[in-house]
Amino acid sequence: MTHYQELRRKILFLVFFLSHHIYADEIHLNNGDRISGHFVHLSSRICTFATPYQTTLDMKRSQILRLRVVQPVMVELYSGERLIGTLNSTQDGVIFLQSQNLGEFTLQLVDIKNISTIKSKKSIFSENWISTWDNLQGKGLGGIPQPGSSESTSPETVGEKDDEKLRRLLLQKTAVLLEAGEQEIEFALNYSNDLANGVRQRTLTFPFAYHYGFTNRLEAFINLPLSWAEQTSSSDSDFNKNNALGISDIRAGFSYLLRKEDKNFPDMIGLFNVTAPTGHEPNPTDSDHVPLGSGHWRITTGLTLVRTYDPATLFGGMAYTHTLANTFNDGVRVSPGDSLTYRFGMGFSINYQLAGFSQLLGIYQTDTKHDNVKILGSAREPMLFETGIIYALDRKRFLQSAVTFGLNDEAVDVSLDLSYIHRF
Template sequence: MKSKESIMKRTHIIGVICGVLFTAVVNTNISYARSKQAAEDMVPRSEYEKLKQEVEALKSQVRMLMEHESWVRQAVAQPEADKKQEAEAVAKVAEPKQDDKATAARAETASASSAPKKVSPEMGLQEGDREKEAEEAKIELDQFLRSQKVLFKKGDLQIEFSASYAQDTAEISPYKLRAKTAGAGVLFRYGLIDDLELDISVPFTFQELELDTRSSLAEDIGFARQDGSGLGDVSGSLRWGALHEEGLVPETTLSLNVKSDSGREGRGLTPILGPSNLVAFGLDPSLGTGFWNIGGSVSLVKTIDPVVLFGSLGYNAVLERNNIDPGDQIPYSLGMGFSLNDRVSFSAALNGAAIRRSKLDGRKIEGSGRDIHSLNLAVTVQVSKGLFVEPFVNFGLSEEATDLFAGVNVPYRFDQQYPLPFFK
């Protein structure tokens, strides 16, 4: 009986406790609903939704930043891991076995004695020879300046072949004279020592003179033609690179020039006493000037990247012969050039010479002074290592200058050096 009573009491107590708990839960829900309704009454629904969207967007940005930071850490850490793995692999490879050390030494010796690898097969340079590579590239790019400054070192040799054609017309009333000249030549450039260069030019010339008349006074002459060919005037120069370009100081080159009278001297248009005491003219082609020249010049080169400015001024003394002095010369030039790329360069120059009055038996001939002006345009193209092709055209700008002079130069620079034993 006692057990039943105790069970009934416990059941009653549990029921009372459950009723209390249920009442408390109901009251809590009612309070939460009332507080929520009060909050909704205090904050408008649109503002609440807007604030909710902003919070979500901020969460999204935070997640993106965290992901980006994780990716950056991995990207920075990955190269370090790769370098570590590479170092370990190299260390493993670099540790030869004890039995293979002699074989590895022999293989290294054989590799060193064989032909080395090339940095640039086209330039023919050994691996690691950066200084020589830079010098070679500089010489190649400056080929269009080879007449303005010293390019070659001790023992360097370059041979330049040339072919040209010139046409000139002159009118001496009642005659019209046409001169057509074709030439070919070879020019040797050799580096005696660093900054000292010797140039020797050997030309061959063919000239044809044509004479016709525009007046009935010269019926005995009508039309005449005469030509001649042979060796021209051999010339040479010794050039010294006195100053190298640095800062505001331009590249300065001093030259000593000599020209011989090896070409056959012609008189060109010579007066002839014809029938009835009429003065006519004969034709005598000229392959040279017939006089020796000795002179000097100074050339300046200044780089204003990507343009190179250059100019020269000289004086040539023409030696008197047979009491005839054709007049000393003051040659000059002013030009510019630039590289279109690492193989093609363009240059333009204004060339001229002021020729003083001629003398006969020590007396000056009035009106014999001349001024010669011409414009030269050239394109220098590197065909292969050491080989260049340079077409050019020259237009006469004054009456005394040749009307048209055009041709092509083909310089070839030898890869090897040929130093002279007595130049130390």
């Protein structure tokens, strides 16, 4: 063999070796075809695949039986969670995902919503972790957690991007962003217990929230809470117990995805909502009256930032609330003062069904005014710590539980939350 022939043989071997690795992804179709190439993207209907011949194929998803992808990809499940890893398949309809951090998962192909390469611009933002412009209810500062109705929370990726539904549900507490035409209902139970100035207040609230995604960036919501409240006070010579049942203040608004996360910037979500004083307002002339609402209109604008790091999601945000003055039945015009709300925390995927989250919540409320006269020392600054878990029952149904502890005297002592979330 001449030197030229030997060199040619080595070059051909090298080309074959490199092409084998460059185009190592593989798809098996139901007509018996087996296609090797480079995986691009899988959606609910189409799979895009690049072949070694510089052509791109769009195949119907229903034709796919098996899929192998040697480079890490992001897999989004219909349950809302995201997994990161390589894919392999040895039997029809079953995908084995190998995660560097979490080991191997066995997935059914029908449970996968879409698959994106890590650098793909088609990665999906979802929502859901932190609903707590409201959780900052503090001492009558208004609302019970929600992000999206719950505005939150929560935000679920088990891999490099834990943001879609971990974020949607871990973000549900901050800004729930649904897909266009997608709807969500949330039934919740909240119990809070607080003791201040010798008066104990117990509140049991049943918030009902509805969300609708107008586009992939814009979502509207409304929160309709039914509440029961009890106040007890005692002294050496007297004991009083009073309660009330009815509708609390109703809140409605929208969230908008200002910027999607990329390598340089986090997700940026803007929010705007209005709270109407539909609950029984305070009655300064009746000490036995138990209010279920604040008695004030409130307008809130805010910004939430979300950043994902395998397998965690970091989030934070601020909101400003303007509270309109109101004249109560004693003839005094009360202006509670505007407030600045802040929060930051983290969500963490435990597995593809379970996620945990924790966050620090705080509010600074300016001094109250009576008939335009500032009440010195009436400013409040409650701080709370919330922690909870989110569990996916199936693709569309979730359970979320949380406990919130007051960190100072101006915050509610303790609050317990349980939510059932259904998307359709």
